[in-house]
Amino acid sequence: MKYPLRIAVLGCGGMGSGHVLAITGKEEERPDFLSYNVYTDGQIAISSLKGKLELAGVYDIDDKRMQWVAENGWHCYKDYADMLADPDLDIVLIATPNNLHREEAISALRAGKHVLCEKPVMMNSQELEEVMAVARETGLVFYPRQNRRWDYDYLVAKKIFDEGLLGKVFNVESRVMGSRGIPGDWRKEKAKGGGMMLDWGVHLLDRLVQMIPGKISSVYCKCSYVTGEECDDGFKAFLNFANGITAEVEVGTCQFIDHPNWYMAGLEGTARIDNFAGDGKMVRVTKWHEDNIVPIQAGEGLTKTMAPRDAESTEVIALPPVVVDRNGLYINLVDVITQGAEPLVTAEEAMRVLKLMEKLFEADEKNMVLPFET
Numbered sequence: 001m002k003y004p005l006r007i008a009v010l011g012c013g014g015m016g017s018g019h020v021l022a023i024t025g026k027e028e029e030r031p032d033f034l035s036y037n038v039y040t041d042g043q044i045a046i047s048s049l050k051g052k053l054e055l056a057g058v059y060d061i062d063d064k065r066m067q068w069v070a071e072n073g074w075h076c077y078k079d080y081a082d083m084l085a086d087p088d089l090d091i092v093l094i095a096t097p098n099n100l101h102r103e104e105a106i107s108a109l110r111a112g113k114h115v116l117c118e119k120p121v122m123m124n125s126q127e128l129e130e131v132m133a134v135a136r137e138t139g140l141v142f143y144p145r146q147n148r149r150w151d152y153d154y155l156v157a158k159k160i161f162d163e164g165l166l167g168k169v170f171n172v173e174s175r176v177m178g179s180r181g182i183p184g185d186w187r188k189e190k191a192k193g194g195g196m197m198l199d200w201g202v203h204l205l206d207r208l209v210q211m212i213p214g215k216i217s218s219v220y221c222k223c224s225y226v227t228g229e230e231c232d233d234g235f236k237a238f239l240n241f242a243n244g245i246t247a248e249v250e251v252g253t254c255q256f257i258d259h260p261n262w263y264m265a266g267l268e269g270t271a272r273i274d275n276f277a278g279d280g281k282m283v284r285v286t287k288w289h290e291d292n293i294v295p296i297q298a299g300e301g302l303t304k305t306m307a308p309r310d311a312e313s314t315e316v317i318a319l320p321p322v323v324v325d326r327n328g329l330y331i332n333l334v335d336v337i338t339q340g341a342e343p344l345v346t347a348e349e350a351m352r353v354l355k356l357m358e359k360l361f362e363a364d365e366k367n368m369v370l371p372f373e374t
């Protein structure tokens, strides 16, 4: 297999332009049609894609975006058919609105191209079944871009969980909060795959089920529509795992004070990760039974149960640092295609999360706790 693999970006909006800059190693630049830098300094990848992955070109229906591509000297495909007809193209990277992914992915696979597809890979599990069938038939790779498995805060949470730093974990909470409602683009439209469950839920749920092993046994969910849009502008999901661990996942877009990104409780301690940068702390118990518990005045009453522990029975510990390679997903994709390496994200995993989101919508609609034995 020849190196570097050649990848083309379909849809050059907020995310597609980020892919173009990452693949060409120009992460510090800003597309002129955006008012913000796509990457901040902290997100610049630590590994290089040079020699592994090369940008073959870009196509977007928007002329302004194609003008930016042309001005930077990158190849402009005339349309999607022109991209698929490129004999030197190995991978199509789909970064268009969610309702277009199915057809685009099937066309790419049928044209003999591997596919890297933005999340949520499809609108629903039925669409993904169809795409997976074509991938199996053609023997090509369909790789879901669940890039937030490489987020710093998630990897810290996962390290705490995996290494048992809190003893036996019994509850995990994962949240993201904003205060501007749903963005004003296609994310507001149901037919285009809008709503916060598909936009952010897909990330948070994907990471959570990666971290907590085993099956989920039942779920409950409440979607919110507080900003008055047709799509969910947030949700609270409750997951019971067969191993006894409970989890809460929440996305909010009308929250002016944040909850922490992560709150994890174990029998020997608690961890709080405040934000994406991974600020926060762990408190671990050093002595479960205290000698003399003094009640505190709490509101209109006294309590021992809720009284803070004395400093000698706990210790405050810094969160464990982790090393993140933001290019890890692209590199794994290249290794999967060229060397048959194990994919770090699979279509089967994306399928489980799509089915989970479908079950959460159903639980919301029926206002019931529902079994989900997957």
Ligand SMILES: NC(=O)c1ccc[n+]([C@@H]2O[C@H](COP(=O)([O-])OP(=O)(O)OC[C@H]3O[C@@H](n4cnc5c(N)ncnc54)[C@H](O)[C@@H]3O)[C@@H](O)[C@H]2O)c1
Binding pocket: 010, 011, 012, 013, 014, 015, 016, 059, 060, 061, 062, 065, 080, 094, 095, 096, 097, 098, 100, 118, 119, 120, 145, 147, 148, 185, 186, 199
């Ligand atoms: N993984 C992540 O962290 C992440 C972050 C943001 C967005 N996304 C995903 O990326 C995809 C795009 O989101 P976005 O925020 O970049 O949206 P966006 O609206 O900024 O960009 C979409 C682009 O697709 C173009 N487009 C629309 N129809 C097209 C067509 N038929 N052919 C070619 N181009 C077409 C639009 O002109 C636009 O430039 C979505 O699936 C979204 O969920 C992923």
